[in-house]
Amino acid sequence: MTLLLEDRAASRPDGAAFDPMAVRRQFPIFGRNPGLTFLDTAASAQKPRAVIDGMAEFYRTDYANVHRGVYGLSARSTARFEAARETVARFLNATDASEIVFVRGATEGINLVAQSWGPAFLRPGDQVVVSELEHHSNIVPWQMLRQRLGIELVVAPIGADGALDLVAFQGLLGPRTRLVAMTHLANVTGHVVAVEAVVRLAHAHGALVLLDGCQAVPRLPVDVRALDCDFYVFSGHKCYGPTGIGVLYAKRALLDAMPPWQGGGDMIRTVSFAETTYQDAPQRFEAGTPDIAGAIGLALALDFMDGLGRAAIRDHEAALTRYAEALLTEIPGVGLVAAGGSRLGALSFLVDGIHPHDLATIFDQHDVAVRAGHHCAQPLMDRLDLPATARASFGVYSTEADVERLAEAIRAAQKLFGVAAR
Amino acid sequence: MDLRDLYQDIILDHGRSPRNFRALAAPSHFAHGHNPLCGDKVTIFLRLEGDRIVEVSFEGKGCAISTASASLMTEVVLNKTLAEAEALFGHFHGTVTGGGGDLPDALAEEGERLQPLTGVKAYPTRVKCATLAWHTLEAAVKGGGLPVPVKTE
Numbered sequence: 001m002t003l004l005l006e007d008r009a010a011s012r013p014d015g016a017a018f019d020p021m022a023v024r025r026q027f028p029i030f031g032r033n034p035g036l037t038f039l040d041t042a043a044s045a046q047k048p049r050a051v052i053d054g055m056a057e058f059y060r061t062d063y064a065n066v067h068r069g070v071y072g073l074s075a076r077s078t079a080r081f082e083a084a085r086e087t088v089a090r091f092l093n094a095t096d097a098s099e100i101v102f103v104r105g106a107t108e109g110i111n112l113v114a115q116s117w118g119p120a121f122l123r124p125g126d127q128v129v130v131s132e133l134e135h136h137s138n139i140v141p142w143q144m145l146r147q148r149l150g151i152e153l154v155v156a157p158i159g160a161d162g163a164l165d166l167v168a169f170q171g172l173l174g175p176r177t178r179l180v181a182m183t184h185l186a187n188v189t190g191h192v193v194a195v196e197a198v199v200r201l202a203h204a205h206g207a208l209v210l211l212d213g214c215q216a217v218p219r220l221p222v223d224v225r226a227l228d229c230d231f232y233v234f235s236g237h238k239c240y241g242p243t244g245i246g247v248l249y250a251k252r253a254l255l256d257a258m259p260p261w262q263g264g265g266d267m268i269r270t271v272s273f274a275e276t277t278y279q280d281a282p283q284r285f286e287a288g289t290p291d292i293a294g295a296i297g298l299a300l301a302l303d304f305m306d307g308l309g310r311a312a313i314r315d316h317e318a319a320l321t322r323y324a325e326a327l328l329t330e331i332p333g334v335g336l337v338a339a340g341g342s343r344l345g346a347l348s349f350l351v352d353g354i355h356p357h358d359l360a361t362i363f364d365q366h367d368v369a370v371r372a373g374h375h376c377a378q379p380l381m382d383r384l385d386l387p388a389t390a391r392a393s394f395g396v397y398s399t400e401a402d403v404e405r406l407a408e409a410i411r412a413a414q415k416l417f418g419v420a421a422r
Numbered sequence: 423m424d425l426r427d428l429y430q431d432i433i434l435d436h437g438r439s440p441r442n443f444r445a446l447a448a449p450s451h452f453a454h455g456h457n458p459l460c461g462d463k464v465t466i467f468l469r470l471e472g473d474r475i476v477e478v479s480f481e482g483k484g485c486a487i488s489t490a491s492a493s494l495m496t497e498v499v500l501n502k503t504l505a506e507a508e509a510l511f512g513h514f515h516g517t518v519t520g521g522g523g524d525l526p527d528a529l530a531e532e533g534e535r536l537q538p539l540t541g542v543k544a545y546p547t548r549v550k551c552a553t554l555a556w557h558t559l560e561a562a563v564k565g566g567g568l569p570v571p572v573k574t575e
């Protein structure tokens with residue numbers, strides 16, 4: 001298959017810096033939209049040919065429902081689906097594939113923990129700690145649980161530098177802290193949270209830790225065993241996989257102790273009207289026909305990232321981030337939203353005298369796609385006292401030329417608005 | 423598409439230095455408008471005498487389009503009856519959403535003043551920015567001062 005050869009051409013298993021132009025050629029979207037400067041990967045990543053074609057190929061050759069038929073095709077489909085689970089486990093360095101629950105995305109993963117683990121282990125007055133950096137999906141499920149169980153939601157602040165304030169965080173931990181639910185990489189600012197310290201401090205207080213890896217998985221090598229986190233969630237569509245699939249990793253002992261959260265087929269062992277017994281994890285948490293092709297597409301995406309080398313991806317993202325910081329701060333009137341000195345892969349910026357929404361419209365005329373708004377993090381925007389920001393974010397296919405076109409578009413916007421242009 | 427059709431000088435001017443940008447000391451009506459999609463916020467203040475708008479102002483934070491739209495709106499609805507303000511909104515709304523909407527001859531001049539804003543019709547994602555102030559004005563009139571949810575397109 002030429003497809004595989006092409007994949008190899010761009011990959012450097014030794015982890016050396018790769019050639020983003022060669023990587024870019026593996027993403028058909030750029031061929032079909034030649035002028036496009038896509039700087040919104042943090043919202044969702046584009047898909048490589050290996051994923052697009054691989055999923056279609058699966059439908060053509062191996063597709064049937066899983067865990068059901070005794071016929072060969074169903075067995076093949078089941079094998080592919082369970083192999084995808086193995087791939088995810090390897091990718092995260094989980095102890096075992098049974099620690100990987102397929103969900104629709106990070107949002108569903110967090111809701112699963114809130115609705116299954118929450119009522120089973122939390123009592124009124126118990127505390128869940130989140131940070132000011134969180135996406136709504138790591139706030140609202142805990143507020144719903146607060147409503148339902150009478151728990152408390154405690155918010156760990158960021159400092160003036162935009163970093164999670166570890167001293168303040170430590171001060172919030174106490175005998176009632178049961179869970180710390182925190183982002184690994186902040187989607188608005190690009191701040192990489194010191195999650196190793198977060199886990200260490202939380203565990204020292206007997207609290208569990210859930211990490212939201214939506215933005216970290218596409219950009220950083222993630223090893224859940226080294227992190228020693230208890231739960232880890234991420235979405236497939238942000239790491240070059242399809243929409244509709246995501247992952248909840250949880251330590252096996254936790255999954256074993258958690259009750260099912262949705263009932264239906266696949267998650268049961270025996271059903272009678274008098275009594276039903278449930279499957280072991282992870283099947284117990286996967287009621288109904290799963291997103292089979294989605295799981296296979298996700299595995300293809302993770303293999304794709306491994307092929308490029310995850311350290312190489314991180315270095316590429318870091319180099320582009322440094323380049324963007326340098327190029328943007330060189331423009332008079334442009335300010336970056338602070339990211340605690342550890343920005344990776346995403347940056348929020350403001351331009352004096354031009355609202356982010358106007359920026360995004362002007363950029364669009366230059367075929368530069370960035371996100372403007374609150375980025376599903378309204379509490380953080382309130383904390384920063386900003387109604388909105390413009391955010392540029394990078395992927396494996398992003399190039400220095402993309403950053404240069406962004407800088408040009410900023411200058412064009414300043415010219416149009418008659419502010420601070422050079 | 424030329425960006426200059428959207429960002430005409432008059433829009434940039436009103437966006438930078440909005441008119442009637444203050445709170446009223448004693449409004450008879452007011453409402454808060456919020457576009458949750460982009461975070462734009464506007465508060466419209468009105469003082470009615472009978473059914474005539476004798477004072478109108480606004481405060482808020484928003485993009486050039488929503489600020490200019492609110493600013494121009496306060497200029498054109500001042501000293502108009504509620505029925506006239508409604509006719510202007512109907513016309514403006516129709517124009518930017520592609521529906522049309524006729525305007526009585528007596529309001530032709532005001533309709534003309536809103537013309538520079540109609541460039542948004544080529545930018546569907548920005549139409550809400552231009553109509554937020556109008557929806558909020560409508561909510562202020564209907565709500566009589568109570569907080570009302572503002573519907574946008």
Ligand SMILES: Cc1ncc(COP(=O)(O)O)c(C=O)c1O
Binds near residue numbers: 104106107185187214
């Ligand atoms: C940090 C973070 N957490 C959670 C989410 C939610 O992901 P999804 O919508 O795929 O469930 C996002 C997506 O924007 C995110 O950036």
